Amino acid sequence: MTAPPDFPPIRTERLTLRPLRAEDAPALHRLVNDWEVAKTLARVPYPYGLDRAESWIRSTWAQIEAGEAWHLAITGEEPGPEGPAETLVGCVALTLDADRRGAELGYWVGRKFWGHGVAPEAAAGLCRWALAQLGLEAVHASALRENTRSAAVLRRLGLRPAGEAMQTFLSRGGPMPVLLFRATREEILATAVPPAPADRTVLLVAAVALVDADGRVLLARRPEGKPLAGLWEFPGGKVKPGESPEAALIRELKEELDIDVSESCLAPFTFASHAYEKFHLMMPLYLCRKWGGTMRAVEGQALAWVRPRQMGGYAMPPADKPLVAMLQDFL
Numbered sequence: 001m002t003a004p005p006d007f008p009p010i011r012t013e014r015l016t017l018r019p020l021r022a023e024d025a026p027a028l029h030r031l032v033n034d035w036e037v038a039k040t041l042a043r044v045p046y047p048y049g050l051d052r053a054e055s056w057i058r059s060t061w062a063q064i065e066a067g068e069a070w071h072l073a074i075t076g077e078e079p080g081p082e083g084p085a086e087t088l089v090g091c092v093a094l095t096l097d098a099d100r101r102g103a104e105l106g107y108w109v110g111r112k113f114w115g116h117g118v119a120p121e122a123a124a125g126l127c128r129w130a131l132a133q134l135g136l137e138a139v140h141a142s143a144l145r146e147n148t149r150s151a152a153v154l155r156r157l158g159l160r161p162a163g164e165a166m167q168t169f170l171s172r173g174g175p176m177p178v179l180l181f182r183a184t185r186e187e188i189l190a191t192a193v194p195p196a197p198a199d200r201t202v203l204l205v206a207a208v209a210l211v212d213a214d215g216r217v218l219l220a221r222r223p224e225g226k227p228l229a230g231l232w233e234f235p236g237g238k239v240k241p242g243e244s245p246e247a248a249l250i251r252e253l254k255e256e257l258d259i260d261v262s263e264s265c266l267a268p269f270t271f272a273s274h275a276y277e278k279f280h281l282m283m284p285l286y287l288c289r290k291w292g293g294t295m296r297a298v299e300g301q302a303l304a305w306v307r308p309r310q311m312g313g314y315a316m317p318p319a320d321k322p323l324v325a326m327l328q329d330f331l
């Protein structure tokens with residue numbers, strides 16, 4: 001086949017699942033050729049070259065056409081200079097068993113998209129589609145024994161532990177212990193929409209829009225190694241027990257930017273209330289136009305002074321979206 005099959009995209013709350021396209025190859029190669037991702041995948045060699053991404057994409061078309069396996073791109077939307085742009089986030093797959101009554105579920109998500117519940121949302125979307133369209137009786141999956149994150153995803157989807165096995169991992173060059181998971185059609189249907197974790201705690205984070213004389217706002221890029229790394233955000237951080245949000249900000253601004261801010265210069269502006277997968281973020285956003293000292297990126301983080309109108313071109317955490325809209329109206 002020379003083109004993706006005609007397959008109507010599956011849409012979930014935030015994601016679209018669609019056949020891979022030839023032009024996805026560079027993004028696919030970038031996301032999978034990452035040891036943290038590749039090491040969890042049985043059938044992916046490492047390093048993973050661009051040519052492999054290209055030929056694998058073509059092989060998935062024939063499998064969809066034959067009704068044997070559905071390897072779909074998980075895509076989301078990220079802000080771009082010309083409005084929201086489609087971004088490859090990962091892949092999700094169902095491969096029919098030989099008797100065509102069950103199927104194996106698989107998925108991976110690019111490292112920079114971890115922590116947002118992409119895998120359960122995409123896997124639940126594909127499972128729901130497959131139960132309706134293919135009349136499957138069961139879904140099964142495996143996860144490396146050490147991959148607790150993947151085991152948690154499978155449990156949230158309603159799959160239950162079904163033993164252990166050894167499985168060859170191309171990326172590891174040999175057999176590795178895996179945990180097996182399984183669910184009947186009924187079990188999946190009962191839990192196919194991943195429930196929000198019941199014990200999601202509220203995390204209080206104080207943040208500030210530092211505004212310069214030209215009406216530009218300071219954004220800082222989250223450093224590698226932290227959750228949501230690479231995204232641009234308002235300076236700030238977690239409020240410690242016993243600390244006021246203002247005191248937390250004054251401390252964080254000193255620690256991160258080496259500037260001195262007094263409480264009277266922090267004007268309450270608005271707040272974000274956003275359900276992340278593992279916690280609920282409650283984040284007051286202050287405005288501040290006056291500070292002392294010479295600003296520097298103490299943690300080596302990239303800084304940018306950005307007009308609110310231009311913030312659409314900076315990828316920011318989902319919680320910040322409404323804040324950006326309010327700054328655009330106000331500044």
Ligand SMILES: Nc1nc2c([nH]c(=O)n2[C@@H]2O[C@H](COP(=O)(O)OP(=O)(O)OP(=O)(O)O)[C@@H](O)[C@H]2O)c(=O)[nH]1
Pocket residue numbers: 205206207226227228232233234235236237238239281317318319320
């Ligand atoms: N500072 C800041 N945090 C934000 C923004 N938007 C947003 O979702 N957050 C979330 O709020 C949380 C802030 O935690 P953090 O990791 O920056 O806090 P911190 O500086 O105390 O970090 P640390 O615990 O690694 O020292 C993160 O989960 C982050 O993703 C934002 O605009 N600014």
